Amino acid sequence: MPANLSSRSPSSTLPPGFVSARVLDRQALTPQVTAFRLRLDTQGIPFHTTAGSHVEVLLDLGAGDEVRHYSVCAADGPEITIAVLREEAGRGGSRHLHESVHPGTELRVRGPRNTFPYRASGPAYFVAGGIGITPFLTMIAEADAAGIDWQLLYLGKHRELMAYTAGLAAHGDRVTLWDSASRGRADVAGALRALPHETTIYACGPESLQHALREAAAATGHVIVIEDFDAGKTADTSGTADTAGPSDAPLPGSDSAVSADGRPSLPFTVELADGSEIDVAADESILDALNQAGFRALSSCKRGTCGTCETPILEGTADHRDSVLSAEERDANETMMICVSRACGSRITLDL
Ligand code: FES
Numbered sequence: 001m002p003a004n005l006s007s008r009s010p011s012s013t014l015p016p017g018f019v020s021a022r023v024l025d026r027q028a029l030t031p032q033v034t035a036f037r038l039r040l041d042t043q044g045i046p047f048h049t050t051a052g053s054h055v056e057v058l059l060d061l062g063a064g065d066e067v068r069h070y071s072v073c074a075a076d077g078p079e080i081t082i083a084v085l086r087e088e089a090g091r092g093g094s095r096h097l098h099e100s101v102h103p104g105t106e107l108r109v110r111g112p113r114n115t116f117p118y119r120a121s122g123p124a125y126f127v128a129g130g131i132g133i134t135p136f137l138t139m140i141a142e143a144d145a146a147g148i149d150w151q152l153l154y155l156g157k158h159r160e161l162m163a164y165t166a167g168l169a170a171h172g173d174r175v176t177l178w179d180s181a182s183r184g185r186a187d188v189a190g191a192l193r194a195l196p197h198e199t200t201i202y203a204c205g206p207e208s209l210q211h212a213l214r215e216a217a218a219a220t221g222h223v224i225v226i227e228d229f230d231a232g233k234t235a236d237t238s239g240t241a242d243t244a245g246p247s248d249a250p251l252p253g254s255d256s257a258v259s260a261d262g263r264p265s266l267p268f269t270v271e272l273a274d275g276s277e278i279d280v281a282a283d284e285s286i287l288d289a290l291n292q293a294g295f296r297a298l299s300s301c302k303r304g305t306c307g308t309c310e311t312p313i314l315e316g317t318a319d320h321r322d323s324v325l326s327a328e329e330r331d332a333n334e335t336m337m338i339c340v341s342r343a344c345g346s347r348i349t350l351d352l
Pocket of ligand 1: 299
């Protein structure tokens with residue numbers, strides 16, 4: 001849970017950690033991308049973002065509340081801007097924001113979190129695919145402020161569908177805008193080979209782009225940091241999809257059917273803080289079992305990558321199957337991601 005908003009719930013009607021956020025205005029950046037400027041009612045609690053931060057937005061999509069993650073494109077105290085790509089084939093969050101959220105709308109927001117931290121300590125090469133440009137706006141501002149050398153390779157299919165290009169063009173030859181419709185596929189491996197060895201690569205985009213960059217960085221020896229805070233980033237064989245990046249694209253299947261050491265999934269019982277018990281079958285997650293029982297637990301990616309469903313453990317040991325917690329956090333056994341992680345043994349008690 002975000003440290004600076006977790007000390008109290010701002011309203012009895014808001015889930016823990018969430019605050020009310022009024023939409024101040026919205027602006028169409030491209031035919032598919034709209035920016036929303038929000039003012040968070042933090043009730044006096046400090047709200048500090050860092051380069052690469054994102055917020056969680058809780059949306060009522062009809063079948064219950066769901067969380068979506070959006071990078072903070074700009075922040076001025078409790079006023080933040082997020083940019084949302086409309087994904088017609090997505091899970092509904094972006095369509096809801098585009099169609100139903102207007103100036104004056106009250107949203108529910110939690111954060112900030114930062115799973116993509118930028119360390120302004122040396123030359124940086126930013127690689128953005130499509131809507132994956134959003135976390136780099138704050139990173140570029142921080143790099144500029146620190147006087148650090150940086151370059152941006154911004155990939156998209158069509159120039160007119162790439163958000164924030166006008167502002168980025170002001171940075172001159174630090175920025176390469178690459179639209180594959182007119183220029184063909186970008187040679188990201190070649191781009192990395194041309195970089196000084198001490199350059200750190202930061203990337204946010206579709207999985208195909210991430211894969212290509214990981215391979216290229218392994219060959220060149222560059223340090224690479226990749227944004228992976230949500231599931232369902234749209235894979236695109238060109239690696240230049242305009243639909244890539246933080247999104248509510250359809251979910252891929254979970255790959256957590258067995259534990260990291262190959263342990264199969266077995267049934268167990270979850271005890272809640274009030275003493276009630278919920279049985280979890282071998283083929284379902286704790287999250288699914290809770291929802292089946294009518295308990296509305298928050299979730300987003302449902303594959304252990306975003307951290308939204310992180311839940312405190314009161315008793316018992318978790319079989320961690322997420323990619324959020326560090327090895328130290330797993331050993332501490334204080335929290336678990338209930339969308340994928342399970343119990344070691346026949347029961348576990350959670351602070352729910
Ligand atoms: S819902 Fe994303 S980690 Fe569980």
